[in-house]
Amino acid sequence: MPDATGRLQQISRFDDLTDAEIALIARAGTAVNVPADWSLIWEKTPADKAYLILDGEVSVRREGVEIARLGPGDTVGESAIVAHRLRSASVVSLTPLQVLHFTAESVNDLLKASPRFREALEQTTRERLP
Template identity: 55%
Template sequence: MSQDIAQLKAVSIFEGLSDADVKRIAAGGTQTTVPANWSLMSEKTPADKAYIVLEGELSVRRNGTEIARLGAGDVIGEMGIVEQKLRTASVVSTTPLTVIHFTRDNIDRLCTEVPAFAAALKVAADARRDSTD
């Protein structure tokens, strides 16, 4: 878990969060590994999960066309949860991944318990929307 905390502290949207807040965020999700070519989420499906990428790379695709490449330090799935909308893109691993997986319930609880987490997710969602519009 201490490695998770160190990796989360390096995520730009979590800059400025206290060690205690980052520790709660790390404990609020489940670290898991994902093989290459695995679909983590599909376009036009409910926003029921999000991930923080600790290691590896992903392809973000809209209508089958790659619109972005993401990797370590990126958050995925936050936009649909923050905006309470269907997914706007599909996300597929291009390499094996290590991620922290959050269910919608985990995120809702963390947003209540750690207001800075809610603010960080909103910043990430706003930045993603601006970069894909």
């Protein structure tokens, strides 16, 4: 997998982040390759992990119905961590993925260390959760 820091720098969503913030995010996550048709997150389960998509596409499904498709630069699983709730949807890979995997602890550490990262995740949470 290409260097996660370099890949993050190529994603326009992160244009406002400093090189130090991007490096912090890359160090906090673990680079993982995920095959197509793989369930990353299951609805109504505890919020124990999150993923930042570097390459590929996922389907977000609520009660088996697709509600969104997400790709590079999008995060999944973080909303439930930020909101301290059970998962509101399932996430399935539609293509092979390159992702950064984060534990709930590493997400919370990033929220403390990077105010801009916190703002971005909190905005995503407000948009995604009812």
